[in-house]
Structure formats: C-alpha cells, structure tokens
Amino acid sequence: MTEQVIEKIESMEKKREKEKHGKETIRSSVVLKIYRANKRAGEQPHYDSVEVPVQRWTTVLDALLHAKQYKDPSIGIRYSCRMASCGSCGMKINGIPRLACYTKVSELEGSTVTVEPLANFPHIRDLVTDFAQFFSHHHDVKPFVQNENADIKDKNKLSEFMQSPEDLDKFLQFSYCIKCGLCYSACPTVATDTKFPGPQALSQAYRYFIDNRDNATKDRINIVDDKHGIWRCHFAGSCSSVCPKGVDPALGIQLLRGHMLGFSKNEKKIADLQDRLRKDEEAKQ
Amino acid sequence: MMLRESQIMKIHYITGIAALFVVAVHIMMRLIMPYSLSLEYENVIANYHNVPYLVLLESILVLIAIHGFNGLRIILLELRQSKAWEDGITILTIAAMMAVVAYGTRTIIIANGFGLGFE
Ligand code: SF4
Ligand code: FES
Numbered sequence: 001m002t003e004q005v006i007e008k009i010e011s012m013e014k015k016r017e018k019e020k021h022g023k024e025t026i027r028s029s030v031v032l033k034i035y036r037a038n039k040r041a042g043e044q045p046h047y048d049s050v051e052v053p054v055q056r057w058t059t060v061l062d063a064l065l066h067a068k069q070y071k072d073p074s075i076g077i078r079y080s081c082r083m084a085s086c087g088s089c090g091m092k093i094n095g096i097p098r099l100a101c102y103t104k105v106s107e108l109e110g111s112t113v114t115v116e117p118l119a120n121f122p123h124i125r126d127l128v129t130d131f132a133q134f135f136s137h138h139h140d141v142k143p144f145v146q147n148e149n150a151d152i153k154d155k156n157k158l159s160e161f162m163q164s165p166e167d168l169d170k171f172l173q174f175s176y177c178i179k180c181g182l183c184y185s186a187c188p189t190v191a192t193d194t195k196f197p198g199p200q201a202l203s204q205a206y207r208y209f210i211d212n213r214d215n216a217t218k219d220r221i222n223i224v225d226d227k228h229g230i231w232r233c234h235f236a237g238s239c240s241s242v243c244p245k246g247v248d249p250a251l252g253i254q255l256l257r258g259h260m261l262g263f264s265k266n267e268k269k270i271a272d273l274q275d276r277l278r279k280d281e282e283a284k285q
Numbered sequence: 286m287m288l289r290e291s292q293i294m295k296i297h298y299i300t301g302i303a304a305l306f307v308v309a310v311h312i313m314m315r316l317i318m319p320y321s322l323s324l325e326y327e328n329v330i331a332n333y334h335n336v337p338y339l340v341l342l343e344s345i346l347v348l349i350a351i352h353g354f355n356g357l358r359i360i361l362l363e364l365r366q367s368k369a370w371e372d373g374i375t376i377l378t379i380a381a382m383m384a385v386v387a388y389g390t391r392t393i394i395i396a397n398g399f400g401l402g403f404e
Contacts, residue, residue: 193363226292227362227371260291261298 024106029053032067034075035116047114048072054105060113061089064127076126084244087180091127092116095218097182097242115149116155118185133194134181137201141223143208144147146216161213174207174252176245183239183249195228202230203252209259221260297355304348307341314338333396346389354382 029051037045050067061079068075070087079089084102093103094114105113121129150161155250184190192200197205202224209220224230230253239249258264288296314332315323322328330340358378362371 189363193366195366196323196363221291225289227290228366229290231294232359232363261295 002164024056024104025109026056026106027054027111029064029111030063030105031112032111033114034064034126035114036065036075036126037123039078039123040125047077049112056104056106059101059242060091060098060103060106060108060115061095063105063113064100064115075122076128078128085178087178090118090180090185092118092185097185098178099182099244101241102244118181120185120187120190121181124247129181131181134184134198134200135179137197138179138204141197141201141205141208142216142220143204145208145211145214146219147213148215163212167212170210170212171207173247174203174249177204177207177247177249178245180244182242183243183247186238186242188236188238189232196232197224197229199233199249199253202233202256203247203249205230206252206256209256224256225260230260233257242253293355297352300348300352300355304345304352307345307348310341311345314341320330330383333393334398339393339397343390346393347386350382350385350389354378354385 031255032052034048034050035045036048037043050071052063052066052071054063060075061082064077065074066080068077077089077091079101080086081088082101084099087099089100090097091100092098093100094108094110095116097118100115115127117123117127117129121131121134121221124130144205145161147161177200179200181200187196187199189196205220205224208214209217214220233250233253235254237250237252240247240251243249253262317323318328333342355378358374361374361378364370
C-alpha cells in the first residue's frame with residue numbers, strides 16, 4: 001500500500017514536472033518588484049523594482065539573494081535550507097503564497113515578479129513575517145505522540161511501537177508538513193478569525209489523532225472542538241492547493257470532522273506495549 | 286447547560302437537511318392546485334385548519350429558525366474575537382430565534398382560530 005502511494009506520488013510529480021517544463025519561459029533577466037516596509041523605523045510600504053539576471057534554474061530566492069548581494073543589501077528575507085525543507089522562505093509570489101526556493105522564475109508568467117510578505121501573519125520587515133501565533137496554534141494541538149503505556153523510563157523495558165504499513169498510510173502525508181505557513185496564509189478563515197488554529201495545526205491534530213501509537217484521542221478532540229476550532233473551516237480548499245509538500249490539510253480537517261460527527265469510527269488499535277512485552281518475554285522463555 | 290460546538294454543529298446540519306425536506310413538501314403542497322388559487326384567502330385558512338399541515342408549518346419555522354440563527358451566530362463569531370462579543374452574540378441569536386419562533390407560532394395559532402381543525 002505505502003509503495004503504491006509513493007509510486008503514485010512520484011508519477012504525479014513527474015507529470016507535474018513535465019507540465020512545468022512545457023510552460024517554462026526562458027529569459028535572461030527579470031524585474032523583481034519587492035515589497036518594502038519597516039513600520040518600526042518609520043519606513044512606509046512601497047515597492048522597489050530591481051532587475052536581476054536569471055537562468056533557467058534560477059529560483060525566486062536566488063534572484064532575491066542576487067538583488068540583496070549586488071543591488072540592495074538592506075532587503076529583508078528569511079531563508080535557510082534553499083531546498084524546500086525548512087519552511088522559512090514562504091512569501092507571496094505574484095499574489096500566491098509559495099516557497100521562494102521552490103519556485104523557478106522561468107515557470108512564472110511575465111517578466112516582472114512581484115514578491116510580498118505572506119498574508120495573515122503580522123508583518124516584521126520587507127518580506128519577513130512573524131510566525132509566533134502560527135507556531136503557538138501548532139503547539140496548542142500537542143503535536144507529539146502521547147501514550148501513557150509507553151515505558152520510556154525503564155531502559156530495560158523499552159519497547160518499540162508496532163505499526164503496520166496500513167496504519168502508517170493513515171497519517172503519512174500529513175507528516176510531510178514543514179510548517180512553512182503557506183496554507184495558513186491562504187486560509188480565508190484565518191484572515192478574519194485570529195483564534196482559528198488554521199489548516200496546518202488542524203491537519204496535525206488529525207495526524208496524531210489517527211496515529212495508532214497515540215491514545216490521547218479525547219484530549220485531541222477537546223482541543224479542536226471549540227467555537228473558533230475545526231468547525232470554522234469553510235472548506236475553501238486553498239490550503240491544499242498552495243501546499244508545497246503535497247499535504248492535503250483540507251482533507252485532514254474533513255476526516256477529523258467526520259470522526260467527530262460519528263461518520264467514521266476511529267478504529268485504531270492502540271498498541272498495548274506492556275502486554276506485548278509480556279508476550280515477548282513469555283516467547284523467549 | 287453548555288453544548289459543545291460539535292453538538293451545536295450536529296444540530297445545525299440535521300436542521301439544515303430536515304428543513305430542505307419539509308420545505309420541499311411545503312412547495313409540493315402549494316403546487317397541487319394552481320399556484321394563484323393556493324394563495325386565496327379561503328385556501329390559506331383551510332390549510333391552517335389542517336393539523337398535519339400545521340405541524341409541517343411549525344416544523345419549518347423551528348428548523349429554519351435554529352439553522353438560520355446558528356448560521357448568523359457563526360458569521361458574527363468570525364468578525365471579532367473577544368469573550369464579551371462571543372457571549373453577546375450567543376445570547377442575542379438565541380433570543381432572536383426564540384422571538385421568531387414565538388411570533389410565528391402565534392400567527393399559526395391565530396390563523397387556526399384555536400380550533401386546531403376539530404371544530
Ligand atoms: S500543510 Fe503544507 S502549506 Fe501548510 S504548513 Fe505544512 S507544508 Fe506548509
Ligand atoms: S529556504 Fe528552506 S524552505 Fe525555502
């Protein structure tokens with residue numbers, strides 16, 4: 001099952017790559033229209049246009065770093081891995097939330113690339129936004145496996161959780177989340193309701209809810225079953241369409257809602273570690 | 286008694302689906318005779334003297350009031366986030382819902398003439 005899913009994802013990615021290359025426009029330079037603002041320093045919002053040389057493989061982040069290095073060192077950007085892993089370089093590129101390091105200039109239309117800070121996040125400076133609230137929503141859903149039966153204190157008794165490929169499939173795609181905040185930025189509910197946890201946190205609530213190593217089911221449901229919780233999702237689906245990692249947060253939200261409404265039963269069998277350990281010991285004797 | 290949001294939403298979905306059903310029956314009953322005839326005074330009063338129809342009208346009133354006012358509460362909830370606002374709109378929408386149901390029920394009873402079809 002897992003292999004089939006991986007094969008499917010790979011073939012989809014190849015297809016997407018092909019489509020992308022088909023749409024590529026080769027240019028020797030583009031104009032970056034960069035949003036600039038620093039309210040604390042009294043700098044009012046405006047756009048700076050900078051022309052930068054590009055090649056077929058130049059990403060928006062490469063172009064921005066070129067501009068920063070050779071034209072204006074004061075441009076504020078946040079980035080780290082440059083390979084769509086750390087989730088730091090999210091910004092609005094031509095109006096759509098994307099990772100700057102994962103968006104090639106050649107796949108964008110027009111010779112001007114507009115870069116702006118992510119919407120729905122408090123602004124800090126230029127293209128940099130404040131992720132504190134986003135991370136606090138993520139923290140609130142307790143994104144870790146909770147299981148009071150796990151014998152983590154007694155080293156001799158340490159046992160592993162058993163998980164079948166089918167059990168893994170239930171949450172695998174949600175565990176690819178890199179917390180880049182693109183879905184949060186695209187969400188229309190987050191735009192009006194600051195208490196709404198957002199698609200990222202809610203899909204992580206589902207990710208741990210459906211994980212058969214976790215037995216804090218009730219606790220997890222109580223966290224999201226709030227006036228400003230999971231029920232405020234309008235199912236616009238924009239979160240899933242902007243996710244750069246193929247996570248489908250809207251699906252996670254609907255699946256969790258289904259469980260809460262009683263449409264689907266949570267059939268996960270919680271691994272009884274003590275019992276298994278006892279059986280293992282009996283087998284050894 | 287405070288209902289959990291999931292319980293409120295279950296009621297919201299159930300009343301929505303049930304309202305679709307009763308409104309469909311209501312429209313069908315309007316169409317068993319020419320539409321303009323169905324709205325003539327005698328026919329309307331006759332409808333109010335028909336007990337199953339009365340039950341249908343009352344259920345439309347209750348279902349739509351619950352569904353509609355909860356929908357309004359949800360819309361208003363998203364406008365601002367503060368305890369006072371949340372409590373205020375909850376009380377306001379419940380009061381408005383009860384007022385609409387009471388007024389509608391009063392109309393139904395008056396139109397029925399208190400005879401409930403057993404005269
Ligand atoms: S779900 Fe996707 S878009 Fe949202 S934070 Fe995770 S990786 Fe980013
Ligand atoms: S720099 Fe790490 S995701 Fe773009």
